[in-house]
Structure formats: structure tokens, C-alpha cells
Amino acid sequence: MAAVQWDPFDAIERDVRDMVADPRWADVPAATQAQAMAARLLLTPDGGCWLFGSYARWYRHDKVEGEWHLSAPPADARARAVARPIHPAPPVPLHLLPCAADFAFDRGSTQAFVGPDVPPHITERIRALLDAHQGPRAEFPFVTGPLRAVFYADVPASVAAVWGTVMWCAYAPAFDGNEVLLSMFGEFLARPLPGDDWVRWLPPMPLNALVALYADLLRGEARGSASRLAALVGDTARVLLDDSRFRPRAAALLAMVEPLRDQPWPDHPDQDAAAIRAAWLARCPADLRGAILVETSPGEHFRHSLYDMVRALSFVCAHGADPRAVAASLLAADVQAVAPGVAARLYPWLDAQLRQTYYVTLAEPQHPLRGCWPRAGEPPEALRPPDRASAAALLGAGYATGLAWCRLTGTMPPPRGFPTSAATVSCLIHERDDPLPGVPGTSSEWIRHT
Incomplete structure (x- = not known):
């Protein structure tokens, strides 16, 4: 039997959850909480410094700008396994300290309503x-x-x-x-x-x-x-x-x-x-x-939606791809097709790594990451989710991300969907719960006669 590989990211999540669940955590001074969280930071070989903090999500530290950005962690098991504690640790901002309410939040599902219908x-x-x-x-x-x-x-x-x-x-x-x-x-x-x-x-x-x-x-x-x-x-x-x-x-x-x-x-x-x-x-x-x-902070909502999209792309690790890079490329594809003039307005909401990937994909027509973009309404083979549930999750997270950046920039969402989300539909057409459109008596009839 193969040995189970230790995952530092999972270990830190469990540790932080246990620590914050202790009723005494709420009474600990914020400065002391920050010290405890600093002892639980992780460093990855690419220079990323990671914090599992508020909203029960991960944040990546930009050592050049000195800022923390909400950012989904590495999905590849090998990349996660080599993460190590960091010394000396950068200061942990007080607004990123987790609280018990963060871990009580039920995030539900990112699936769209295509494939699995409403029960x-x-x-x-x-x-x-x-x-x-x-x-x-x-x-x-x-x-x-x-x-x-x-x-x-x-x-x-x-x-x-x-x-x-x-x-x-x-x-x-x-x-x-x-x-x-x-x-x-x-x-x-x-x-x-x-x-x-x-x-x-x-x-x-x-x-x-x-x-x-x-x-x-x-x-x-x-x-x-x-x-x-x-x-x-x-x-x-x-x-x-x-x-x-x-x-x-x-x-x-x-x-x-x-x-x-x-x-x-x-x-x-x-x-x-x-x-x-x-x-x-x-x-x-x-x-x-x-x-x-979505109502209180459109910028943070965009970050969380993009975080969901990265997680929904975790299946690309099987092809040797980085879900974070793929998500940045797909974001670039949608922005380029729908509203290229607002592209730069998303830079402040991306961490340094995602920002660079997003920029070069937009700026260089021959960049390899443009290979992630849909062609003739179909996703590349490597971006076809392995099952209906993951396809619905990618469709939902991708569409939510598109709506989020449209709201953030004041852009009208496209009536036919964003290119990357529309391409994902092709992975679900034959796995829907309902009858095909156009069949007399099905529930699609009303929309053509309204």
C-alpha cells in the first residue's frame, strides 16, 4: 500500500480550525492571535507565503508590495507537500484573523443550474x-x-x-x-x-x-x-x-x-x-x-468568486496544469471578449502571481496560456471536467466570476453568457436532467412564445 503523503496545507487548516473553535480564542488579545497565526504560515518554493485566515480561506503575501491577497492555495499534491513554515514571518494583519463565525459559514455549492436541475x-x-x-x-x-x-x-x-x-x-x-x-x-x-x-x-x-x-x-x-x-x-x-x-x-x-x-x-x-x-x-x-x-464589497466578492473558480479547476492538475494559471487565463479570455477596456481595473484585486499571468495572457496573442481559451464554443480537451458535478461547478463558478467582475467594473453582462462559461455548457448538454428543448410539451415551450 502506498504511503499517504502528508499535506502541510491540510494540517494547518485543521490546526487553525481547532484553535479558533476553542472558546478561549475570542478572549485572546488580537496581537497575541496574530502571533499565533504567524507561527502557522506556510512558504512554498515559488516564494509564496500562505495564511489560512478570515472567511476560512487562504491568503497569499506579496513580499514586494507587502500586501495580502485572497488566493486559492496550490491544488497539486506535490506542490503542497513541499510547503514549510516560514521564518521570519511577515506580520499578520488584524483584519485577516479568523473567528469562530468564519468556520460556521456554510458555503453551499458553486454549481450552476445546468446538468442537475432544481429538485x-x-x-x-x-x-x-x-x-x-x-x-x-x-x-x-x-x-x-x-x-x-x-x-x-x-x-x-x-x-x-x-x-x-x-x-x-x-x-x-x-x-x-x-x-x-x-x-x-x-x-x-x-x-x-x-x-x-x-x-x-x-x-x-x-x-x-x-x-x-x-x-x-x-x-x-x-x-x-x-x-x-x-x-x-x-x-x-x-x-x-x-x-x-x-x-x-x-x-x-x-x-x-x-x-x-x-x-x-x-x-x-x-x-x-x-x-x-x-x-x-x-x-x-x-x-x-x-x-x-456581493452587496457589501464588490471587489472582495470578485476575489471570492475567482477563488471558487480556481478550486473548480482543480481537475486540471491531472494534466500537469496549474489551476491558478488556468483561472487567470480564462478570466483574460472573458474580459478580452466582453470588455477589454476594463482589463486593467482588475489588477488591484489580483495577487502578484495571478496578476502577471492575467497580464501576459492578455498582452501576448501567442502566449501558451491562450491555449486554454475556447475554440468554436468548445473548451480544450484538458479543460473538459471529468464528470457532471465538476462541470456544473466550473460552469457556476465561472459565471459567478464573470458577473462579479462586471459588477466591479460597471460592465453589462453578455446576454449569451461569457465565452468560457458558454464553452463549459457543451460538457453538460448530454447530461441534463430534463427533456431536450424543442420537444412539444416540455417546459421550454413557454419561453419562445412569451
Whole structure:
């Protein structure tokens, strides 16, 4: 039997988790915590210095700039095995010190909604909520705010609230064109959804859109309807908890709106939508702060999404490739195709190694890493994930990363998806859970006749 190779990165993770889980950790002075973390830094042969810190994630130190960047660690077992403690250690910033809440956060799944569909028991419960809160007897006015452009004018705010909750909670809103969770809204949508029969590439849903529905009811003195709307958002989020692709944000949204069910007055003094949004975010507990980075820090959200993308690419190690370099190359491919003018605006959010890889891939048309770029809508053979689960994870992480850098730079996401995510779809077309598009009676029919 082959000997099990010792992994310093895994060992440090276990050690830090055990240390932070000790109830006494919270009472240790920050300076002492920093010393304890400095003793647990790792050095890799490429000069990288690694810290397992806040958000229960790894950070890489740039010795030239003296800064720490969120950065997924090496995935190759051999590269990990040769990591060693570092002496002398660079100072550990206090804001990167981990706390117990960091390790309580459930990150859910990075999978998109292509390949594995939303489970039927979830779609049935969402449909029941939708049926119960729409129609002539619904006690809600028509939809207002940013969601008004999505629906017909006579659609009640309750329908928009369910849709907005589903979309805000989705880690990566790339859905199978036949997804039942989308088709049940077909009669209400004022325009076809972006994408094609295979994938609906939906834009990100800002929290502002949900807050606007609620705030407009408060301003209109319809406080009973406002409370019922908040309860409906909470009920929808509770259903979505059963799918790991929704769970982190669904838990955060539930924490924001659940207090309004029995005590509707906390938001009434602040009927301004911006103030209400701030109040909702403030109610999100510390162990769910990672779920709302999309709202509180677009730059950090981009870093975390790229971190997820690197992890989703870990399978390329089998081909001798570095997932970090491949992720930087795929990021360059999307930026070059969608908005080359914003390329430089992402530099400050990348660690030195990723930044250099991203730069040379953009700058040198003949660079070998351009071999990672899709050709004719297909990924290179080495970038085809080995199974459906990993393909869905790469599709989701790649799409989430694209949406994140678009939000960070003010770029409109492409309606047909980003090139690298769209190429990954070809790895999933024949592994979907549902009938093929175009077959009469399937759930894709509604979208072509909306």
C-alpha cells in the first residue's frame, strides 16, 4: 500500500480550525492571535507565503508590495507537500484573523443550474407559494421598482417578490433552458429571458430590487401588505435552503426579513429604500457575512468568486496544469471578449502571481496560456471536467466570476453568457436532467412564445 503523503496545507487548516473553535480564542488579545497565526504560515518554493485566515480561506503575501491577497492555495499534491513554515514571518494583519463565525459559514455549492436541475420538491413548494399569492384575490398592488421592467404591468408585487428572492439567492443564475423553476413564471414575464434553448444566462439580482418592493408598500401606507411581502420573501428563502446552490444567500436573506414577520416596525421609521437596505444588511449575522459580500464589497466578492473558480479547476492538475494559471487565463479570455477596456481595473484585486499571468495572457496573442481559451464554443480537451458535478461547478463558478467582475467594473453582462462559461455548457448538454428543448410539451415551450 502506498504511503499517504502528508499535506502541510491540510494540517494547518485543521490546526487553525481547532484553535479558533476553542472558546478561549475570542478572549485572546488580537496581537497575541496574530502571533499565533504567524507561527502557522506556510512558504512554498515559488516564494509564496500562505495564511489560512478570515472567511476560512487562504491568503497569499506579496513580499514586494507587502500586501495580502485572497488566493486559492496550490491544488497539486506535490506542490503542497513541499510547503514549510516560514521564518521570519511577515506580520499578520488584524483584519485577516479568523473567528469562530468564519468556520460556521456554510458555503453551499458553486454549481450552476445546468446538468442537475432544481429538485422537484423545491419547485413544487415554490409553485405553491406562487399560486397562493397571485391572482385577483391577492392582497398586493402591482409590481414596482427595478423589477417592473421584468414583468407585465398587471403582475402583483408578490409574484415579483418570489422571483426576486429566487434570483438573489442563486449563487450563479445560469439555468437550464427547460428549468421548471423558470417556466412557472412564464405567463408573468414581459420579455424573453436572455440566453438560448440550452441555457438562460440571467443577470444578477441586486438586493435593491427586493427592498424597493417592500419600501414602496411602506411609503404607500400599505404596511400590512409590506409585512406580508416580507413574510413571503422569508417563506421563499426557507424553501430554497434545501438546495446548496441557494442555501448561503437564502439563509442570509431569511435572517434579514424574518424579524419583520412578527415585529414589522423596525423598518418603518426608515422608509427610504437605501436606509431599509442598510437595515436589512445590518441584521445579517456574522456567520453569514460571506453570503452578502456581493452587496457589501464588490471587489472582495470578485476575489471570492475567482477563488471558487480556481478550486473548480482543480481537475486540471491531472494534466500537469496549474489551476491558478488556468483561472487567470480564462478570466483574460472573458474580459478580452466582453470588455477589454476594463482589463486593467482588475489588477488591484489580483495577487502578484495571478496578476502577471492575467497580464501576459492578455498582452501576448501567442502566449501558451491562450491555449486554454475556447475554440468554436468548445473548451480544450484538458479543460473538459471529468464528470457532471465538476462541470456544473466550473460552469457556476465561472459565471459567478464573470458577473462579479462586471459588477466591479460597471460592465453589462453578455446576454449569451461569457465565452468560457458558454464553452463549459457543451460538457453538460448530454447530461441534463430534463427533456431536450424543442420537444412539444416540455417546459421550454413557454419561453419562445412569451
